[in-house]
Amino acid sequence: MPNARVLRDIKARHGVNANEILRRAYLYVARNQTLPPQVRFQAQLQLNTFGRYARPTTVQNRCTETGRGRGIISEFGLCRYQFRLKALAKELPGVKKASW
């Protein structure tokens, strides 16, 4: 069972996925300087009605093993310690401990 922060992140990811197209449409209207200001303002108000789990900035990549939120090596989706453990156990293809 993943920890609560991971569950929250999963929720945010699904929220972003579900609302993305609608948000993009409102963003297009709100940021379009060729449209009348009133229309743009209404679009901005609509953007503000989305919850926090609809914004892509809420999503944070966490460690897929431990759920840690800092020190993530994004290529592997692992935190630095899990990355080290897995690399030393030869579970990450192409990763080798440096030695010279």
Next chain:
Amino acid sequence: MAAVAPSRIAALTRLRCELFQTSYNPTSVRTGAKYLRARLRGPSMVQYYPQQLTVAGFNRMGGGFKIQDWDEHQRLADVEEKKRRGKGAPKKAKSPAESRRMSKRR
């Protein structure tokens, strides 16, 4: 070499936009096109965490075969036991005034 008139340069830019099917926007007005042009990020975002098979997920799949979730069973039993001993979760506050957060502030 003589300087080229600005109107000639503008005409050239307009023609270039026409040829390469780009929009002619000499004053750089923000049209919001970048929000339509950008790829959707949701589908790849959802796939970040690897799929994990849980007991509840397995039971939801259907197929006429259910397995007992003993961990969940144990958790519910523990909650019941705690409630019986008066150590359960407090009652939900009916109004903001009786919430714990309010009483702390006082």
